[in-house]
Amino acid sequence: MSEVADQAVVIRVRGLVTRLGGHVLHDRLDLDVFQGEVLGVVGGSGSGKSVLLRSIIGLQQPTSGTIEVLGQNLADLDGDALIRMQIRWGVLFQDGALFGDQTVAENVQIPLREHTDLPQQLMDEIASVKLSMVGLPSDAAKQYPAELSGGMRKRAGLARALALDPEILFLDEPTAGLDPISAAQFDTLVRELQQSLRLTVFMVTHDIDTLRATTDRIAVLVDSKITIGTIGSLRDNANPWIHEYFSGVRGRAALTA
Amino acid sequence: MTGALQAQSAETRAWYNVARHGDTLRLAVGGAWTVSEARRLDATLRGFDASGSTYVEIDCGALDRIDTTGAWLLLRTKRILESHGISVKPVNVRPEYRALVHTIDHECRAPPVELPRRHSFDAHLERIGRGLCHALHQGYELIGFFGHVVFETIATVLQPRRLRFAALVHQMEETGLNALPIVGLLSFLVGVVFAYQGSDQLRDFGAELYTVNLLGVGFLRELGGLLAAIIVAGRSGSAFTAQIGTMKVSEELDAIQISGLNIIEVLVLPRLLGIIITLPLLTFYSNVMGLIGGATMCYLDLGITLPAFLHQLQTAVVGWTFWVGLIKAPVFAFVIALVGCHQGFEVERNSSSVGRHTTQAVVESIFLVIVADAVFSITFSWLGI
Numbered sequence: 001m002s003e004v005a006d007q008a009v010v011i012r013v014r015g016l017v018t019r020l021g022g023h024v025l026h027d028r029l030d031l032d033v034f035q036g037e038v039l040g041v042v043g044g045s046g047s048g049k050s051v052l053l054r055s056i057i058g059l060q061q062p063t064s065g066t067i068e069v070l071g072q073n074l075a076d077l078d079g080d081a082l083i084r085m086q087i088r089w090g091v092l093f094q095d096g097a098l099f100g101d102q103t104v105a106e107n108v109q110i111p112l113r114e115h116t117d118l119p120q121q122l123m124d125e126i127a128s129v130k131l132s133m134v135g136l137p138s139d140a141a142k143q144y145p146a147e148l149s150g151g152m153r154k155r156a157g158l159a160r161a162l163a164l165d166p167e168i169l170f171l172d173e174p175t176a177g178l179d180p181i182s183a184a185q186f187d188t189l190v191r192e193l194q195q196s197l198r199l200t201v202f203m204v205t206h207d208i209d210t211l212r213a214t215t216d217r218i219a220v221l222v223d224s225k226i227t228i229g230t231i232g233s234l235r236d237n238a239n240p241w242i243h244e245y246f247s248g249v250r251g252r253a254a255l256t257a
Numbered sequence: 258m259t260g261a262l263q264a265q266s267a268e269t270r271a272w273y274n275v276a277r278h279g280d281t282l283r284l285a286v287g288g289a290w291t292v293s294e295a296r297r298l299d300a301t302l303r304g305f306d307a308s309g310s311t312y313v314e315i316d317c318g319a320l321d322r323i324d325t326t327g328a329w330l331l332l333r334t335k336r337i338l339e340s341h342g343i344s345v346k347p348v349n350v351r352p353e354y355r356a357l358v359h360t361i362d363h364e365c366r367a368p369p370v371e372l373p374r375r376h377s378f379d380a381h382l383e384r385i386g387r388g389l390c391h392a393l394h395q396g397y398e399l400i401g402f403f404g405h406v407v408f409e410t411i412a413t414v415l416q417p418r419r420l421r422f423a424a425l426v427h428q429m430e431e432t433g434l435n436a437l438p439i440v441g442l443l444s445f446l447v448g449v450v451f452a453y454q455g456s457d458q459l460r461d462f463g464a465e466l467y468t469v470n471l472l473g474v475g476f477l478r479e480l481g482g483l484l485a486a487i488i489v490a491g492r493s494g495s496a497f498t499a500q501i502g503t504m505k506v507s508e509e510l511d512a513i514q515i516s517g518l519n520i521i522e523v524l525v526l527p528r529l530l531g532i533i534i535t536l537p538l539l540t541f542y543s544n545v546m547g548l549i550g551g552a553t554m555c556y557l558d559l560g561i562t563l564p565a566f567l568h569q570l571q572t573a574v575v576g577w578t579f580w581v582g583l584i585k586a587p588v589f590a591f592v593i594a595l596v597g598c599h600q601g602f603e604v605e606r607n608s609s610s611v612g613r614h615t616t617q618a619v620v621e622s623i624f625l626v627i628v629a630d631a632v633f634s635i636t637f638s639w640l641g642i
Contacts, residue, residue, distance in 0.1 A: 196359070
């Protein structure tokens with residue numbers, strides 16, 4: 001841990017408590033995400049992984065605690081300051097969350113149209129650059145989200161998330177619902193883009209193959225608490241859920257592959 | 258909105274300058290080549306003139322920051338120059354930018370997509386054609402659905418045990434009982450308005466008593482039924498589409514089908530029969546409320562007392578007048594339920610489709626209700642009723 005201690009902290013969560021419907025989802029969580037790393041967040045269904053992501057990007061109000069992103073406390077931001085913050089991160093929602101009444105290229109151009117004043121021709125070029133960066137064929141640009149497969153929708157969603165060259169990329173279950181081959185390709189893509197664009201990636205996932213292929217560190221949400229480590233250190237963890245996750249049949253198969 | 262991005266990176270502006278040494282051109286770039294600077298760079302770089310040179314060097318040594326848009330601008334310039342037969346070489350590229358430049362250079366082989374511009378004449382023509390084909394197809398499908406529903410209805414009538422009684426009663430409550438307040442209020446208000454406008458016109462002829470005739474015939478023959486049908490189409494027809502459509506999105510329809518249940522019997526018949534029973538009742542109720550509204554206005558505006566109103570009403574409403582209005586109600590009900598359910602089944606498996614088809618169900622059912630009303634009017638006048 002000493003080698004990462006001097007790295008810049010991009011996301012700093014302190015004492016986060018989230019209570020939903022009388023149920024404590026997060027109990028005084030602390031979490032640091034360092035610049036340029038890929039952090040995977042895992043946990044059982046309903047353990048609050050997605051809620052943690054939503055809290056960090058400001059879609060969910062924490063019950064108490066502070067969340068700092070890029071050195072600024074989210075609770076203090078409003079209006080223009082919040083928009084300035086929002087364009088520094090990109091979010092890929094579970095099923096892409098593309099706008100169904102616009103083509104893929106138009107979806108990618110939405111952030112550009114909203115936050116820049118680029119001429120249309122350049123926006124078309126940028127959209128096609130981003131789409132080819134995420135590995136979509138050029139004819140996908142003119143298609144509507146409903147005409148794409150799940151994997152292509154995720155890639156298109158990723159292209160939109162990257163439209164303004166964000167510093168942080170949030171991924172919510174990027175490989176859920178993809179076949180193993182597409183999932184593996186998506187993992188490689190995320191890793192390559194993360195390196196070439198020097199992104200910090202915060203990824204919520206179930207997929208142990210994705211964890212192995214892409215993440216630098218892993219945060220496990222169990223019993224409203226967080227445990228951080230690498231795959232190697234977490235395999236020896238005494239917590240039964242963590243042990244089962246990394247050393248159970250599926251975990252072992254994926255990690256020894 | 259545009260201010261946000263520009264303010265953020267105002268400290269380092271992007272720049273480039275050109276120096277010529279013989280037939281070598283040196284393009285030095287520096288500052289922050291990011292998306293917020295791209296507008297300025299785009300215009301001048303697109304027309305970058307390197308004529309007279311055979312070799313261009315792009316010196317990236319002074320770059321503070323570069324993102325994909327900036328990298329694309331440089332790469333595009335390089336490609337344009339190369340297409341003119343000029344050889345281009347980037348120099349002094351910092352190691353940390355290499356991965357980005359490589360990714361873009363490596364991935365972006367395809368020419369930029371030209372998006373079809375909307376609003377051209379062709380596009381409009383295409384939309385009209387598409388719309389027409391869609392409407393015809395919808396009509397065709399609706400007729401097929403009509404046949405299917407009629408077949409199942411007959412089968413159920415012959416075998417009443419198949420009817421889902423609890424669902425039927427629930428639908429009657431939803432479409433009938435719960436619609437009472439809104440139907441009553443609107444009918445009352447329309448009665449008031451109708452009586453007021455009628456009395457205003459008829460007073461000029463000294464025939465204000467005939468306001469009662471206007472009200473009686475107008476409401477019982479046409480308005481009561483239409484009002485009830487239009488409100489039910491908006492309330493319940495749309496609800497049918499939304500309910501069935503949502504079930505389709507969440508694959509519940511598929512689950513019903515593979516469980517060996519008959520979809521029409523489970524989902525359509527309770528709704529159809531429920532609305533066929535309740536709409537005539539609602540029509541009657543609407544008639545009564547409209548007449549009460551009219552009578553109130555007649556008393557306040559013209560001084561016609563309730564006994565005088567009722568007496569005049571009896572002379573106006575003769576023969577078939579009352580039944581003509583009521584006969585139409587089951588037909589309207591059938592149309593509303595048929596369109597509402599049909600649109601529900603037409604929903605595709607995405608959420609925006611539910612909204613689109615719900616709107617379409619309301620528009621289509623109100624349209625068909627009025628068409629049916631016109632057909633009734635012609636038929637009745639032909640029969641001399």
